[in-house]
Structures are given as C-alpha cells and as structure tokens.
Amino acid sequence: MGSGGEREMFQERADDAGVIIAVLSSNFIHSRTCQQQLYYCEQRKKVVPLLMEDAQIPSWLELMLHSNTYTCVNRRDYREHLPTLLQKLLDPKARQSPNSELDEARISYAVKQLKKLLKSHLCVYVCGPTLSDSIDTQVVRALGSALCEFDDVTVVTGGGYNTEYLVSHAFLEEAQQKLRPHRVWHVLPEREQEDRTVDYPQNSDRTFQVIAFGQTYFCGNSLEERDLVVSKAIEICLLIIGDADLKSVKLAQKFSWNDHYVIPFVINKNTDSSFTEQLSQGISTEDCLALNNTDQSVEARASVFHDILTRILDNLEMEHKEEASQDIVMSPPQKLPRKSPAKSGGAGTTKTSLKSVNTIIL
Incomplete structure (x- = not known):
C-alpha cells in the first residue's frame, strides 16, 4: 500500500x-x-x-x-x-436486505456442523479432475493405501464422478481389508440450479442423491456454497492434477485463502507439473517437487505423500495446542464462591471492595 x-x-x-x-x-x-x-x-x-x-x-x-x-x-x-x-x-432512505449477513451465518453454521461430523485424527478433502482413461489406477490405489496407514482417518469428497471418487473408494476398500475404522464422507449441496448430471448424481429437480458408499452430508444451496463450507471446515486438501481442470484448482485456492494445507499431486506422467509449487500451501518446495516427480516409482511417491501428511499432522497438533492455550488465557475468570454472611457483629464481617477481589474494569 x-x-x-x-x-x-x-x-x-x-x-x-x-x-x-x-x-x-x-x-x-x-x-x-x-x-x-x-x-x-x-x-x-x-x-x-x-x-x-x-x-x-x-x-x-x-x-x-x-x-x-x-x-x-x-x-x-x-x-x-x-x-x-x-x-x-x-440514499439514506433506502435500507438494504441483510442477505449477505444471513448467508454468512448459514454457511458458518454448516461449517460448525461439518466439523462435528469430521472429528478425526486425520481428515483430508480430496478433489481432482473428471475421470478419463488416462488416469493411472495404480497411483490411485497407492494414495488410498498411504492414507489408510494412519490412525483414525476421514476422507472427504465432493461427491462427484471425479478422481476423488476413485481415491475414496480405494481408501475405503483398503480400510475394510485391514479392518481399520476409517470413514468416507461426501459433501453435496441441497441443490444446484444448473444441470450438473454429467459430473454429479443429480436428480431432475436439481437436488442430489446419497452416494452409494460412505456417508453423505448435504449443505448449501449451490456447489459454490458447498465449496465455501468444505474449504473453511477441513484443514487439508489433496488436489489431484490430471488434465486441465480449473474447478478443482479454484477450490484448492479457497483452501489456501482459509490458510489451510494444499497438497498438489500430479497423477499422470504426461501432465505438466511445473506449476504445482504455486498451488501448494503449507508444504516445502522440496516436498512438493519430490511428490510430483513422475519419474519416481508409485511406491516412492506414495511414501513422500505419507511423510508430508505426517509433518502436517505434527504442525496441526502444535497449532491446536497454541490455540487451546490462547483460549485458556482469553477465557473469563471463574466466579468466586460466595461465603456465608457472617452473623451480625461477628469478626468475619468485612466490606467488599474492588481491591479485595481480582477484578479488571474494562
């Protein structure tokens, strides 16, 4: 400025x-x-x-x-x-409708409710490009396996027919085989005025269907509102990059704006990975380059992904501890228990003053 x-x-x-x-x-x-x-x-x-x-x-x-x-x-x-x-x-005689304030309050409530549902040690939102024949399913399975290695994991998707569908399904299959109590949630809006039946299980009345596996949470009156909710509620976004897919990139930018972690992951060898560093948020340049080195084996890249998540979890644990300590400092003082009034003329009768209790006047 x-x-x-x-x-x-x-x-x-x-x-x-x-x-x-x-x-x-x-x-x-x-x-x-x-x-x-x-x-x-x-x-x-x-x-x-x-x-x-x-x-x-x-x-x-x-x-x-x-x-x-x-x-x-x-x-x-x-x-x-x-x-x-x-x-x-x-015009001083004109009064504006408080629609924006009401919308913000509604979104804040949806964020709060979604956070209650997703109380896991590790919660990752997965978004990616539309499904195509060029998607390497071996890489998809490797991502699902890497996520499954952690304790108490919730994978969240936008409920579309995208790469996120494959990753979440592979993750859930792996969890069931290993008898791990992991979860998958799909977040969809109540409705979307545009016809999105190509990308989502949308009904003729513009509402959405419950996804066949995992659990489904409906919030927001549009896909745009849904994106606002998930980008505020979830702290880690795995952005899978395939062919040009601006919608997923735009959503990942919302996570960055909310100061959350964004992990870009190039899924195919023929995809340009030179811009992934610009999309990443909260991870080092070295980690981003190693993760998106498509000349490495699938197992090596999955191992890097696991290490990145481990470091993010450590960072989040420290951040949450700092927030908790600040909440304790900012919390109101406890009320002092009342003593029974001393009998008239008793030695215990004293006049209470501001100096006799720990008081701050604002």
Missing part, C-alpha cells in the same frame, strides 16, 4: 467514503496493494466491484467480497447501471 503516509491517507479517504468503487483491472487484481486495500474497505464499507474486460476474478476475491455480482464495463447498460446502483446505496 506504499509508505505509512500513503496508507494513512488512503484509510482516511476510505473512512470518509459512503461507498467504495473497486476498479478491478488484471494488473491490480494480482497486486499486493489490491489485497490490502480491499481487505481494509470490505471490513468497513459497501464495495462495488467494477470489472475490466480482461480481468479474471480469483477465488480469494470472490471469498472476500462475498459476491458474484460484478459490474462489468463491457455490459451495454453499465453506464446507466452504475450511477443507479450508487444512488441506491447512498
């Missing part, structure tokens, strides 16, 4: 404004300044995103603004639409 003086000037002007217009050009969207300024404004003001023709909206921006309604400059009526929208937002 520049120097301290420039930052203060920007913040003063933002504080004085009734509405913020964010002019989203391609260069600005990918700058650190964009993230800093939009974060400051979104916490305090109504933000109207004005999208330039060549700009693509990244996942972090959609999550931050909680909106898919961007005013695009290539719309024919944008010059008429923008002033009308600003007038509506600035």
